[in-house]
Amino acid sequence: DGGITQSPKYLFRKEGQNVTLSCEQNLNHDAMYWYRQDPGQGLRLIYYSQIVNDFQKGDIAEGYSVSREKKESFPLTVTSAQKNPTAFYLCASTQGGTSSGNTIYFGEGSWLTVV
Amino acid sequence: GNSVTQMEGPVTLSEEAFLTINCTYTATGYPSLFWYVQYPGEGLQLLLKATKADDKGSNKGFEATYRKETTSFHLEKGSVQVSDSAVYFCALSDGYGGSQGNLIFGKGTKLSVKP
Numbered sequence: 586d587g588g589i590t591q592s593p594k595y596l597f598r599k600e601g602q603n604v605t606l607s608c609e610q611n612l613n614h615d616a617m618y619w620y621r622q623d624p625g626q627g628l629r630l631i632y633y634s635q636i637v638n639d640f641q642k643g644d645i646a647e648g649y650s651v652s653r654e655k656k657e658s659f660p661l662t663v664t665s666a667q668k669n670p671t672a673f674y675l676c677a678s679t680q681g682g683t684s685s686g687n688t689i690y691f692g693e694g695s696w697l698t699v700v
Numbered sequence: 701g702n703s704v705t706q707m708e709g710p711v712t713l714s715e716e717a718f719l720t721i722n723c724t725y726t727a728t729g730y731p732s733l734f735w736y737v738q739y740p741g742e743g744l745q746l747l748l749k750a751t752k753a754d755d756k757g758s759n760k761g762f763e764a765t766y767r768k769e770t771t772s773f774h775l776e777k778g779s780v781q782v783s784d785s786a787v788y789f790c791a792l793s794d795g796y797g798g799s800q801g802n803l804i805f806g807k808g809t810k811l812s813v814k815p
Contacts, residue, residue: 589743591743618802618803620805625807625808626807627789627805627806627807627808628744628789628803628805629805630802630803633802643802675743675744677744688746688749689734689746689803690746691736691743691744691745692743693741693742693743694741694742694743
């Protein structure tokens with residue numbers, strides 16, 4: 586079945602450690618996104634990529650990094666510079682962007698907790 | 701800037717009650733509007749959408765009409781079920797982000813339906 590796969594589902598990070606969240610899609614979508622979800626805050630855009638080898642910062646990119654070496658993959662690295670990384674992270678993708686009403690599809694999310 | 705405001709929850713209803721979750725937006729141009737639903741521990745799923753004024757999106761008994769004059773996209777359902785318990789997000793596509801459009805989300809409204 587086509588979809589978006591995020592891994593791991595749960596991840597614990599120690600202080601000062603970098604961690605990488607995986608996102609893979611087999612929908613042949615050009616655009617991919619990373620959102621962060623905090624309780625009562627809705628979703629905030631971290632990074633997005635419209636095409637392979639290109640990506641742009643979202644609203645809260647500080648302390649995060651991404652790469653887009655393959656169309657189907659868009660990993661997110663949470664670096665030690667991110668001071669409050671505990672959150673639920675959602676990866677998404679869409680074909681052709683959302684401005685014309687195209688549906689954005691989400692993965693099931695990854696919970697990151699700092700210990 | 702563009703924004704989405706939705707009613708704060710939680711909203712608690714009895715089964716078969718009528719549901720309204722208010723959503724208003726601020727945007728330049730003509731955004732597309734969406735409602736997403738998030739069940740516990742999962743990612744977001746598209747519930748319905750509308751791409752132009754006076755369009756009505758509908759799915760699974762839920763409806764929302766794109767009202768440009770009141771800049772609103774209120775979600776309604778005539779008779780809720782326990783299985784509708786979830787968090788509901790209103791969102792708009794602002795048409796920016798490399799002209800592909802990124803989604804701007806409201807903070808979400810948690811709905812609990814009691815039997």
